[in-house]
Amino acid sequence: MAVHGDIRAGVVDVHAHWLPRELLALPPGNPLGGMNDRGGALFLGDIPLSFPTAAMTDIDTIVADTHKAGLGVRVVSAPPFAFPVHVPSEADDYLAAYNQQLADAVSNPTERWSGSAWCGWMTWPRPGGS
Numbered sequence: 001m002a003v004h005g006d007i008r009a010g011v012v013d014v015h016a017h018w019l020p021r022e023l024l025a026l027p028p029g030n031p032l033g034g035m036n037d038r039g040g041a042l043f044l045g046d047i048p049l050s051f052p053t054a055a056m057t058d059i060d061t062i063v064a065d066t067h068k069a070g071l072g073v074r075v076v077s078a079p080p081f082a083f084p085v086h087v088p089s090e091a092d093d094y095l096a097a098y099n100q101q102l103a104d105a106v107s108n109p110t111e112r113w114s115g116s117a118w119c120g121w122m123t124w125p126r127p128g129g130s
Helices: 060-067 092-108
Strands: 001-005 011-017 035-038 041-044 047-052 070-077 117-118
Touching: 060 070
Parallel strands: 011 070, 070 117
Antiparallel strands: 001 117, 035 041, 041 047
């Protein structure tokens, strides 16, 4: 986990999500289908998720919400339906892309990162050594 900026006193939100817009298609083999933006609303396949796409994909929107809520720090990870549990051997490129975008997002800390923390993904060795 990387923390950038000044940590402010306040509540810690340990369950929030961020997914780059470029990765809304979700990893291969996901039985729910990809995520998509429809007029600014986020959908999982045909299921409306009842919040704006920017609330999960736009860093500035997430940070503004963190400040508006008066949070001291917000820990952000990918949403659970983006975890490649269905066909993990085919999801390495997706994981690499997520981790790279996460690294890029936190590599230049500015005021907008104040009070934000981010968690990345890693792959575990697979049974059988592959």
